[in-house]
Amino acid sequence: MITTVTMNASLDKAYFMKAPIVNGTVMRLDSCRTSAGGKGVNVARIVALCGAKVQATGLTGGFNGQQLEALLDKDGIAHQFGHMEGETRCCINILDQKYGSTEYLEPGCEVSASEEQQFMQRYPDIIRDSDVVTISGSIPRGVKKDIYGRMxxxxxxxxxxxxxxxSGETLKQGIQSCPTVVKPNRDEIEQLFDIKIHSMQDVIRCAEKIREIGIPYVITSLGKDGALLACEDGIFHGKPPVVEVVNTVGCGDSMVGAFAVALERKLEAEESLRYAVAVATANAMSPNTGDFDPKNLEDLLGRVAVEQI
Ligand SMILES: Nc1ncnc2c1ncn2[C@@H]1O[C@H](COP(=O)(O)OP(=O)(O)OP(=O)(O)O)[C@@H](O)[C@H]1O
Ligand SMILES: [Mg+2]
Incomplete structure (x- = not known):
């Protein structure tokens, strides 16, 4: 089984508008959709679509938290969340023709030290039956920055x-505890090393520096340029085929979910990268976040090029 951790989960609302946004006026929505959100929740959905057993954990609270859990039930995703006093935040994404996507992210509630402690006490029990644990996204206010390292x-x-x-400080502190895999994107690498990435050689240099800390697999995702995997078996560049891109949000989460499945299935490094790039590409072809059509996967797997550098 795979457990996905989302400490900063959200109730995501997508507002679809036919008319372009006119600021300062009353806008009526064409339609809206509410879904369980947060990066680890996206990962859980992807793992389930890959056909592997999954459960979601992290923190939820209030009526929004209850709704988030009910939405996961509806999607058939098992969960064991810790509960907090405060309310799970809402994130609103307004989709119109003029601006494309405009997101409003609530700051979220503050988590108390005792709520954090209670969750961490339960955490070993929650992950007991899992082979792989994925830890994604930001942490809510009040939670200590080293929590990912402790997990x-x-x-x-x-x-x-x-x-x-x-990303940022939680990534910086988390890598010191040597997780099996880290998956920064280009921006996260730049922030981690306080540099600008200009070439693939720069990406390789940064990945090797992370590996030297004692991290077996470093996957740097590079958007449409695919991803670079640095591990004991070598350095591999996975390149996605040209596809009709619909929505790239959650592509990184898809890559994490697929790589978790590949680790559980004990695939070779090269095949794991191929699988992760194929699933991430399939997510880019879907309008929904953390979603792909499994019918596309076979064809994409055959079209992803993996080159050893
Ligand atoms: N435009 C695209 N075309 C094809 N594949 C893409 C595209 N954008 C992303 N991907 C695939 O998704 C993977 C992850 O994307 P990206 O580097 O954007 O992750 P990310 O920034 O962490 O995303 P997020 O945090 O929103 O989930 C890429 O390595 C690539 O395989
Ligand atoms: Mg990401």
Missing amino acids: ATIAKAMGKAVILDS
């Missing part, structure tokens, strides 16, 4: 593989 250390001591996909 990685506990999971590794229990013999589990850990994938960390975060």
Whole structure:
């Protein structure tokens, strides 16, 4: 089984508008959709679509939290969330013809030290039956910045593989606990090393620096340029085929979900990268976040080029 951790989950609302937004006026929506959100929740949906067993964990609270869990039930995704006093935040994405996507992200509630502690006490029990634990996204206010590192250390001591996909300070602190995999994107690498990436050689240099800390697999995702995997078996560049791109939000989460499945299935490094790039490409072809049509996968797997550098 794979457990996906989302500490900063959200109730996502997509507002679809036929008319372009006119600021300062009353706008009526054409339609709207509410879904369970947060990066680890996207990962869980992808793992389920890959046909692997999955459960979602993290923190939820209030009526929004209840709704988020009910939406996961509806999607058939198992979950064991810790509960907090505060309300799970809402994130609103307004989609119109003029601006494309405009997102409003609530700051979210503050988590108390005792809520964090209670969750961490339950955490070993929650992940007990999992082979892989994925940890994604930001942390809510009040949670200590080293939490991902502590989660990685506990999971590794229990013999589990850990994938960390975060940014800024939580990524910086998290990598010190040597998760099995980290998946930064270009911006996250630049921020981590305080540099500008100009070439593939720059990406390789940064990946090797992360590997030297003691991290077996470093996947740097590069949007339409695919992803670079640095591991013991070598350095591989996975290149997606040209497809009709509909929505790239959640492509990184898709890559994390697929790589978790590949780790659980014990695929070779090269095949794991091929699988992760194919699933991420399939997500880019879907209008929904953390979603793909499994019918496209076979064809995409054959069209992803993996080159050893
Ligand atoms: N325009 C695109 N065309 C084809 N594949 C894409 C495109 N954008 C992303 N992908 C695929 O998705 C993978 C992850 O994308 P990206 O580097 O944008 O991740 P990310 O920035 O972490 O995304 P997010 O955090 O929104 O999930 C890429 O390595 C690539 O395989
Ligand atoms: Mg990402």
